[in-house]
Amino acid sequence: xxxxxxxxxxxxxxxxxxxxxxxxxxxxxxxxxxxxxxxxxxxxxxxxxxxxxxxxxxxxxxxxxxxxxxxxxxxxxxxxxxxxxxxxxxxxxxxxxxxxxxxxxxxxxxxxxxxxxxxxxxxxxxxxxxxxxxxxxxxxxxxxxxxxxxxxxxxxxxxxxxxxxxxxxxxxxxxxxxxxxxxxxxxxxxxxxxxxxxxxxxxxxxxxxxxxxxxxxxxxxxxxxxxxxxxxxxxxxxxxxxxxxxxxxxxxxxxxxxxxxxxxxxxxxxxxxxxxxxxxxxxxxxxxxxxxxxxxxxxx
Ligand code: NAD
Numbered sequence: 001x002x003x004x005x006x007x008x009x010x011x012x013x014x015x016x017x018x019x020x021x022x023x024x025x026x027x028x029x030x031x032x033x034x035x036x037x038x039x040x041x042x043x044x045x046x047x048x049x050x051x052x053x054x055x056x057x058x059x060x061x062x063x064x065x066x067x068x069x070x071x072x073x074x075x076x077x078x079x080x081x082x083x084x085x086x087x088x089x090x091x092x093x094x095x096x097x098x099x100x101x102x103x104x105x106x107x108x109x110x111x112x113x114x115x116x117x118x119x120x121x122x123x124x125x126x127x128x129x130x131x132x133x134x135x136x137x138x139x140x141x142x143x144x145x146x147x148x149x150x151x152x153x154x155x156x157x158x159x160x161x162x163x164x165x166x167x168x169x170x171x172x173x174x175x176x177x178x179x180x181x182x183x184x185x186x187x188x189x190x191x192x193x194x195x196x197x198x199x200x201x202x203x204x205x206x207x208x209x210x211x212x213x214x215x216x217x218x219x220x221x222x223x224x225x226x227x228x229x230x231x232x233x234x235x236x237x238x239x240x241x242x243x244x245x246x247x248x249x250x251x252x253x254x255x256x257x258x259x260x261x262x263x264x265x266x267x268x269x270x271x272x273x274x275x276x277x278x279x280x281x282x283x284x285x286x287x288x289x290x291x292x293x294x295x296x297x298x299x300x
Contacts, residue, residue, distance in 0.1 A: 001024050001025055001026065002025050002026070002059055002060055002150065003025070003026050003028070003057065003058045003059050003060070004020055004025045004026070004027050004028070004058055004059070004060045004061070004062060004150070005027075005028050005029070005030075005048070005054040005055065005057070005058035005060070005061040005062070006020070006027055006028070006029040006030075006040070006045070006061075006062050006063075006064070007029070007030055007031075007051065007054065007061065007062070007063045007064070007065065007074055007081075008031060008063055008064040008065040008066075008070075008074075008095070009029050009030075009031040009033075009036040009037060009039065009040045009064075010031065010033070010036055010064065010066075011125050011128075012064050012094075012121070012125060012128045013031070013036075013062075013064030013065075013094075014036055014039050014040060014043075014128075015125065015128040015129040016062070016064060016094070016128050016133075016154045017029050017040055017043070017045055017062075018040070018043035018044075018045075019128075019131045019153055019154050020045075020062075020150070020153055020154065021043055021044040021045050022044075022153075023153035025150075025153070026046070027040070027044075027045040027046065028045065028046050028047075028048045028054050028057060028058055029041075029045050029046070029047060029048065029054075030047065030048045030049075030050070030051060030054050050079070051074060051079055051080060051081060051084065052079055052083075052084040055081045055084035055085035055089070056084055056085070056086070058085075058089070059086075059088075059089060059090065060089065060090045060091075060092065060147075060150060061081055061085060061089060061090070061091050061092065062092045062093075062094060062150075063075075063081075063091075063092070063093045063094065063095060064094045064095055065093075065095040065097075066095070067095070067097060067246075068095075068097035068098045068100075068101030068102075069101075070095070071093055071095050071097050071101055071102075071105060072101055072104065072105060075091070075093075075105045075108065075109065076104075076105060076108050082108055082109060082112045082114065085112075085114060087112070087113040087114065088113065088114065088115075089114050090114070090115055090116075090143060090146050090147060091109050091114050091115065091116040091117070092116075092117055092119050092147050092150070092151070093105065093116070093117070093118050093119065094119045094120060094121055094135070095120065096120045096121075096168070096171055096172075096246070096247060096250070097118075097120075097168060097250070098168070098250050098253055098254065099165045099168045099169055099172070099250075099254050099257075100165075100253075100254075100257065102118040102138065102164065102165040102167070102168045103164050103165040106118065106138075106139065106164035106165065107164070115139070115140060115142065115143035115146065116139060116143060116164070117137050117138060117139030117140075117143050117144060117147050117164075117167065118137070118138045118139060118164065118165060118166075118167040118168050119135045119136070119137045119138075119139075119147065119151060119167050120135075120136055120167050120168055120171040121133040121134060121135055121136075121155065121171075122134045122136070122171065122174065122175075123155070124237075124238065124239055127155070128154070131153065131154055131155065131156070132155065132156040133154055133155035133156070133157075134155060134156070134157040134158075134159070135151045135154075135155045135157070135158045135159065135167070136159055136161050136166075136167040136168075136170040136171050136174075137151070137158065137159065137160050137161060137166075137167045138161055138162055138163060138164050138165050138166035138167035138168065138169070138170075139163065139164050139167070140163070140164075141160075144160045168250075169254065171247070172247055172250045172251040172254055173251070175244070175247040175248070175251065176247075176248060176251040176262065176265045176268070178214070178215065178244075179244050179247070179248050179265070179268040179269075179272065179285070180264045180265060180268045181213050181214070181215040182215040182219070182221060182244075182285060182286055182288060183267075183268055183271060183288060183292070184215070185211075185213065185215045185216045185220075185221060186221045186286070186288055186289035186292050187292055188202065188206070188211065189202065189221060189222045189289060190289065190292050190293050193293070193299070193300050194300075199222050199224060199225065200224060200225055203216070203220065203224075203225035203226075207225075215286070219286055220286075221286040221287075221288070221289040222289060222299075229286065230284035230286050230287070231286060231287075231289070235283045235284040235286060235287035235290070236283075236284060237282070237283065237284040237285075238284035238285070238286070239284060239285050240281060240282055240283065240284065240285065241272055241275050241276050241280055241281050241282075241283055241284070241285045241287060241288065242276050242281035242282065243285070244272050244285040245269065245272040245273055245276050245281070248265060248268055248269035248272055249269060251265050251269075252265060252266055252269055271288065271291070271292075272285070272288065274291070275287070275288050275291045278291065
């Protein structure tokens, strides 16, 4: 059993913290939103009054925050974790943020004598609730080994991807594949519709041929072939288009910072931004098929 601080108890952080409580840990949580903080108390955790108070009273801190600027602020701000936690406190940031911020904060943590890993997740709110998340981890070996049993209370697959920032790198590379492949699969179904090719026939062929991929066989963007995919429930997320746009934005920023050519990633981001700006950011990202179909997304 460990004393764990948890900062950011939102859609993901709330159920992740609840799973730490279930595993028998003493969890001290904090969130700007009192409703989120109360949910944590209802789940059996305790609420901290401030980040300094939380930092001074735990051995491990997990953060699950919206973006890089929140992570920089919570760790390196005047009243932040690095100024207040004890030397040797293990720091785990599970937010999805830019690689540069992840490496910046990890370097500051190292200087403060606190081992840190970046450990973004995939698996969504369902995975957070079920404790089946995948963690992609960047950071030193010793910090990874210390964090692993804690991550196993919240997830099923834990991959050490290398040094600081490599967890974030793995996450955005994977999600760039996903964003691009979902558009590719969606375009194929739209073309099939126009050519009079039945969607189930296209699925039967491509799911066993060279077009096979996760976007087709697990998350098929049209209703029917994969009954569990969001297409069968009017594209209720799942993983929203706004979140896909966020991750593709992070991928483009990272690509620019190292001079990598990612033209399809750039195009995928432009399409998701258009889709979000048309008021569909809350729809599952596989709903991009409606946008590509045109005609208000109405199926022929
Ligand atoms: P969310 O907005 O529901 O939760 C974030 C929480 O952080 C909010 O409750 C907010 O009040 C709190 N917060 C912000 N600043 C704070 C501060 N200074 N101190 C204390 N609390 C603060 O977001 P979420 O869906 O839980 O996502 C969190 C992270 O996980 C994001 O980086 C997101 O990209 C990533 N992620 C989300 C999903 C998903 O399906 N929701 C999947 C994978 C990864």
